[in-house]
Amino acid sequence: MQVNQEILKNVKNDRFAQLLGIEVVDVHPGYALVEMKIEDMHRNGIGTVQGGAIFTLADYAFAVASNADGSTTVAVNASISFFKAPRGRYLRAEAREESKNRKLCGHKVEIKDEDGTLIASFSGLGYRKVSE
Amino acid sequence: MQVNQEILKNVKNDRFAQLLGIEVVDVHPGYALVEMKIEDMHRNGIGTVQGGAIFTLADYAFAVASNADGSTTVAVNASISFFKAPRGRYLRAEAREESKNRKLCGHKVEIKDEDGTLIASFSGLGYRKVSE
Amino acid sequence: MQVNQEILKNVKNDRFAQLLGIEVVDVHPGYALVEMKIEDMHRNGIGTVQGGAIFTLADYAFAVASNADGSTTVAVNASISFFKAPRGRYLRAEAREESKNRKLCGHKVEIKDEDGTLIASFSGLGYRKVSE
Amino acid sequence: MQVNQEILKNVKNDRFAQLLGIEVVDVHPGYALVEMKIEDMHRNGIGTVQGGAIFTLADYAFAVASNADGSTTVAVNASISFFKAPRGRYLRAEAREESKNRKLCGHKVEIKDEDGTLIASFSGLGYRKVSE
Numbered sequence: 001m002q003v004n005q006e007i008l009k010n011v012k013n014d015r016f017a018q019l020l021g022i023e024v025v026d027v028h029p030g031y032a033l034v035e036m037k038i039e040d041m042h043r044n045g046i047g048t049v050q051g052g053a054i055f056t057l058a059d060y061a062f063a064v065a066s067n068a069d070g071s072t073t074v075a076v077n078a079s080i081s082f083f084k085a086p087r088g089r090y091l092r093a094e095a096r097e098e099s100k101n102r103k104l105c106g107h108k109v110e111i112k113d114e115d116g117t118l119i120a121s122f123s124g125l126g127y128r129k130v131s132e
Numbered sequence: 133m134q135v136n137q138e139i140l141k142n143v144k145n146d147r148f149a150q151l152l153g154i155e156v157v158d159v160h161p162g163y164a165l166v167e168m169k170i171e172d173m174h175r176n177g178i179g180t181v182q183g184g185a186i187f188t189l190a191d192y193a194f195a196v197a198s199n200a201d202g203s204t205t206v207a208v209n210a211s212i213s214f215f216k217a218p219r220g221r222y223l224r225a226e227a228r229e230e231s232k233n234r235k236l237c238g239h240k241v242e243i244k245d246e247d248g249t250l251i252a253s254f255s256g257l258g259y260r261k262v263s264e
Numbered sequence: 265m266q267v268n269q270e271i272l273k274n275v276k277n278d279r280f281a282q283l284l285g286i287e288v289v290d291v292h293p294g295y296a297l298v299e300m301k302i303e304d305m306h307r308n309g310i311g312t313v314q315g316g317a318i319f320t321l322a323d324y325a326f327a328v329a330s331n332a333d334g335s336t337t338v339a340v341n342a343s344i345s346f347f348k349a350p351r352g353r354y355l356r357a358e359a360r361e362e363s364k365n366r367k368l369c370g371h372k373v374e375i376k377d378e379d380g381t382l383i384a385s386f387s388g389l390g391y392r393k394v395s396e
Numbered sequence: 397m398q399v400n401q402e403i404l405k406n407v408k409n410d411r412f413a414q415l416l417g418i419e420v421v422d423v424h425p426g427y428a429l430v431e432m433k434i435e436d437m438h439r440n441g442i443g444t445v446q447g448g449a450i451f452t453l454a455d456y457a458f459a460v461a462s463n464a465d466g467s468t469t470v471a472v473n474a475s476i477s478f479f480k481a482p483r484g485r486y487l488r489a490e491a492r493e494e495s496k497n498r499k500l501c502g503h504k505v506e507i508k509d510e511d512g513t514l515i516a517s518f519s520g521l522g523y524r525k526v527s528e
Contacts, residue, residue, distance in 0.1 A: 009177070016182035019151075019173050041151050044195075045141075050148035051195075051207050052188025059184050063176075075183050076368060077341040077389050079211040079475035081502045081521050083495035099479035099514050103367075104340060104391065106477045106517055108504070118495050121502055123519050125341050125389070125477050127368065208500060209473040209521050211343035213370045213389050215363035231347035231382050235499075236472060236523065238345045238385055240372070250363050253370055255387050257345050257473050257521070259500065273441075280446035283415075283437050305415050308459075309405075314412035315459075315471050316452025323448050327440075339447050343475040 003027055004070030011067050017060045020053060024064055030097030030107075032064035037090045048085040055080055058109040058122035061095035066105055066126045073105060073126040080122045088114025093122070103128055135159055136202030143199050149192045152185060156196055162229030162239075164196035169222045180217040187212055190241040190254035193227035198237055198258045205237060205258040212254045220246025225254070235260055267291055268334030275331050281324045284317060288328055294361030294371075296328035301354045312349040319344055322373040322386035325359035330369055330390045337369060337390040344386045352378025357386070367392055399423055400466030407463050413456045416449060420460055426493030426503075428460035433486045444481040451476055454505040454518035457491035462501055462522045469501060469522040476518045484510025489518070499524055 012024065020042065026033040036042070036057045044050040059078060066073040091113055098106040109122035144156065152174065158165040168174070168189045176182040191210060198205040223245055230238040241254035276288065284306065290297040300306070300321045308314040323342060330337040355377055362370040373386035408420065416438065422429040432438070432453045440446040455474060462469040487509055494502040505518035 011177050013177035014182060015173055015175050015177075016185050017176075020184075041147055043147050044149075045143050045145035045147075046204075050146060050188070051191050051210070052152075052184060053148050055187045055191070055210070056182070056184025059182075059187070063183075072178075075214055077211070077213045077343075077477070078183070078187070079209070079341075079343055079519060081209045081473070081495075081519060082207055083497065083500070083502055098517050099477075101479065104479070106479055108517070121494050121504070121519065123475060123477060123517065209345075209475075211387060211473075211475055213341075213363075213387060215365065215368070215370055230385050231345075233347065236347070238347055240385070253362050253372070253387065255343060255345060255385065275441050277441035278446060279437055279439050279441075280449050281440070284448075305411055307411050308413075309407050309409035309411075310468075314410060314452070315455050315474070316416075316448060317412050319451045319455070319474070320446070320448025323446075323451070327447075336442075339478055341475070341477045342447070342451070343473070345473045346471055 003029060003068045007067045007070050007072065011064050020056055022057055022060050027064050027068050029069040030065055032061045032095045033092060034061045034064060035090055035092050051082060054111055054120050057091055057093045058111050059124065061093035061109050062107045062124035065095035065097060065107055071128045073128045075124055076127045077125040078122060080120055082120045084117055084119050086113035086119045090114055091119065135161060135200045139199045139202050143196050152188055154189055154192050159196050159200050161201040162197055164193045164227045165224060166193045166196060167222055167224045183214060186243055186252050189223055189225045190243050191256065193225035193241050194239045194256035197227035197229060197239055203260045205260045207256055208259045209257040210254060212252055214252045216249060216251050218245035218251045222246055223251065267293060267332045271331045271334050271336065275328050284320055286321055286324050291328050291332050293333040294329055296325045296359045297356060298325045298328060299354055299356045315346060318375055318384050321355055321357045322375050323388065325357035325373050326371045326388035329359035329361060329371055335392045337392045339388055340391045341389040342386060344384055346384045348381060348383050350377035350383045354378055355383065399425060399464045403463050403466050403468065407460050410456065416452055418453055418456050423460050423464050425465040426461055428457045428491045429488060430457045430460060431486055431488045447478060450507055450516050453487055453489045454507050455520065457489035457505050458503045458520040461491035461493060461503055467524045469524045471520055472523045473521040474518060476516055478516045480513060480515050482509035482515045486510055487515065
C-alpha cells in the first residue's frame with residue numbers, strides 16, 4: 001500500500017512536532033520511525049528529558065503510522081511506561097500497527113535512546129474518522 | 133502539610149514546561165492546578181492542540197502535585213484519554229492525589245478548556261525515590 | 265434519564281460476573297455501584313485478591329454504567345492502577361461517566377474495600393456501537 | 397537463567413486462575429505463554445468472552461513471566477486494548493519482558509485466539525518487592 005501524501009502533509013505540518021525538532025525518518029502504512037535530537041529545551045528541572053517530550057515523540061510516531069494509509073486517525077487513548085533516563089544525543093520512536101478494524105486501530109511504540117536502550121513503551125488507540 | 137519549596141523549585145525550573153508556557157496557578161501537597169495559554173506553537177497539522185501538548189500539561193500538574201510534599205517522585209506510567217478538541221484561549225489541568233504509600237503514588241488529572249469542558253483525562257503513577 | 269431495562273438485562277446476564285458473585289447495588293445512566301463478596305476463589309497464590317478479579321469488578325461497573333442509557337457500549341481500552349491489598353469482606357466498584365460523545369465515552373471507576381480504602385483506580389474507554 | 401521453582405509454585409497456586417482454567421504452556425524468566433479453553437463461564441451477556449476473563453489471562457501471563465526470575469513482583473499498573481471478539485476454542489496470552497531495573501519491570505502481553513488473531517494487547521508494569 002502506498003503512503004497517502006496528502007494526509008501525510010497534514011501530519012508533517014504539525015507545528016508542535018516542529019517546535020520540538022521531531023523528524024520523520026521512515027514511514028509506510030502502519031509503520032513510522034521518527035527522531036528527536038535532544039536539546040536543552042526538552043529537559044525538565046532535574047536535567048533529564050521531560051516525560052511530555054518523550055510522549056510527544058511517541059505520539060507523533062503513532063500519528064504518522066496510523067495516518068499513512070490515508071485515513072484520518074485521531075488518538076483516543078495512550079498509555080506510556082517510562083523505564084530509564086535516556087543517554088546520548090537523540091531519541092527514536094518506532095511505531096508498529098498491532099490491529100486495525102473499520103473504526104479503531106492499535107499501535108505499539110518503542111522509544112529508544114542513542115545506545116539502543118528502551119527508554120519508554122507506548123500503546124496508542126486511534127479512532128479512524130475517515131476510512132481509506 | 134507545607135509545600136516543600138526546595139523541591140518545587142526543581143519542578144518550576146522545568147525548561148520544557150517553560151517552553152510551552154505552562155504556569156502553576158495553585159499547589160499544595162497532593163494537589164496542583166496549572167494553566168497553558170493556547171498558542172500557535174501548540175497546534176498540530178489540523179489546527180487543534182496537539183496531544184503531546186495536552187499530555188505535557190497534565191503530566192506537569194501531576195509532577196507538581198506529587199513533588200510538593202518534598203519527595204522526589206518520577207512518573208513511571210501515565211494513561212490519557214482524549215475526549216474533545218478544546219475551545220477558548222487556555223487549558224487548565226488539575227491534579228489530585230488518589231493514593232500514596234511509601235514507594236508509589238497515584239494521581240488523577242482533569243484537563244479542561246476555557247468553557248470548563250473536560251478535554252482529556254489522565255492517570256499518573258509515580259515512583260517516590262526519596263520519601264519525605 | 266431512565267435506565268434502559270432491555271439493555272441492562274444483557275449486562276446482568278453476564279455469566280462471568282455471576283461466576284465471581286458480582287452484584288449490582290445501584291445504577292442510573294452514567295453511574296453504577298457494584299459489589300463482590302470476597303471468597304477463596306478470588307485469591308491468588310499469595311492469598312490476596314487476584315488483580316483479574318479486581319479488574320473484572322471494575323470493568324463490570326463500567327459496563328453497567330455505560331450501557332444503562334440504552335446504548336450498546338463495548339470497552340476498547342482500560343487502564344488500572346493497583347494501590348493496596350484489600351481488607352474486609354467485600355469490594356465495591358463505583359463507576360462515573362467522565363465524558364460522552366456520539367461514538368466514545370470515558371468512565372472512571374474507584375475500587376474500595378470494606379474499610380473504604382481505595383484499592384485500585386480504573387479508567388475505561390467505551391465505543392458506543394448503537395447510540396441511544 | 398533458571399526458572400525459580402519456589403516462586404513459580406506461588407504463581408501456580410493462584411486459585412482465581414485455576415477457577416478460570418488457565419494453564420501455563422511455557423515459561424522462562426521474562427517470558428510466559430498461558431492458555432485458557434473458552435467455556436460458557438467466561439462469557440458475558442452478549443455471548444462473547446468477558447473482558448475481565450481476557451484481562452485475567454493476560455495478567456496471569458505477566459505474573460508468571462515476571463516472577464519466574466525469583467523476584468516477587470506485583471502488578472502496579474496494567475493497560476489493555478480490546479480489538480476483536482475471539483473465535484475458536486481457546487485463547488493464548490504470551491508475555492515478554494520489555495525492561496527491568498532494580499525495582500520496576502515492564503511487560504507486553506499479546507492475547508490471540510485459536511486463529512492466531514490478535515484479540516487484545518496488554519501492557520503491565522510490575523513492582524519488584526524482592527529482588528533476585
